[in-house]
Amino acid sequence: MSELFPMSHADLCTIAVKWLKRDFSKRGPGCDVAVSEVKTGYTGEVPDAIGWRRKDDGMDGSVVVEVKVSRADFLADSKKRHRHEGGVGCWRYYMCPEGLIGVDELPVGWGLLWVNKRGHIKPQAGPIAHRHHGPYSKSLNEYRHDTDHGREQFILVKLLSRLGDVEEMNNRLKEAHREQNRLAKRCNGLVQEINDMRHRRFNDLIDGMPRRRDAGGAA
Incomplete structure (x- = not known):
């Protein structure tokens, strides 16, 4: 050039x-x-x-x-x-x-x-x-x-x-996709478990707090 x-x-x-x-x-x-x-x-x-x-x-x-x-x-x-x-x-x-x-x-x-x-x-x-x-x-x-x-x-x-056995590659991709879905489902389940635990912990803390007394002195 x-x-x-x-x-x-x-x-x-x-x-x-x-x-x-x-x-x-x-x-x-x-x-x-x-x-x-x-x-x-x-x-x-x-x-x-x-x-x-x-x-x-x-x-x-x-x-x-x-x-x-x-x-x-x-x-x-x-x-x-x-x-x-x-x-x-x-x-x-x-x-x-x-x-x-x-x-x-x-x-x-x-x-x-x-x-x-x-x-x-x-x-x-x-x-x-x-x-x-x-x-x-x-x-x-x-x-x-x-x-x-x-x-x-x-x-x-x-x-x-030129890529070789395309069906073998296709099966590997399908298996990887299934594993990805399994892990995503498991992660979502763990997130839900953590949220439930936080919710229960919060309720326990509320239940354990001393109640306020009213103006007349009653609990």
């Missing part, structure tokens, strides 16, 4: 993955899972970064970030087959050095993320360019693409297969 922008394509892919997992309150899409440069099949698209989020009201789905560090790379991108048919990502963004790509150059339905020399992201277009939840939610429908679910599934299965 030039001295004007010292970060490489790989650097921006790393920034893209971190941004995909960033919460909306911090100007990110809030993905639960995000990875960089994973093939969508034995041939075809390799997104620079892709993430998935679990949300309600039409906000769930995948987000793709395509990193461009040169004008030539950006211009060549429009010639790729998956830019015209298919392709992954319910929402799609280009990420580039600040000023490299203009908003008026974007394909329909794409967002734009500029990255300055310090690595800070400056949203220029797309749903995330809206700071408030209302306009953001509305723009999600406007920018949403029909994604290739089969290729996205390929990515997810490939990633899960």
Whole structure:
């Protein structure tokens, strides 16, 4: 890279993955899972970064970030087959050095993320360019693409297969969840016991206090 922008394509892919997992309150899409440069099949698209989020009201789905560090790379991108048919990502963004790509150059339905020399992201277009939840939610429908679910599934299965025996992991998680519930129930029971003991102790102290005498001297 030039001295004007010292970060490489790989650097921006790393920034893209971190941004995909960033919460909306911090100007990110809030993905639960995000990875960089994973093939969508034995041939075809390799997104620079892709993430998935679990949300309600039409906000769930995948987000793709395509990193461009040169004008030539950006211009060549429009010639790729998956830019015209298919392709992954319910929402799609280009990420580039600040000023490299203009908003008026974007394909329909794409967002734009500029990255300055310090690595800070400056949203220029797309749903995330809206700071408030209302306009953001509305723009999600406007920018949403029909994604290739089969290729996205390929990515997810490939990633899960690398983790080893997924069912064994699933069983361990279920057992941990059951143990967590058991301990939480036990803790709640102990809290109740402590409160009961305090209540009884308080009543014993009240009962043990000498009674006040009335004005006539009677107890």
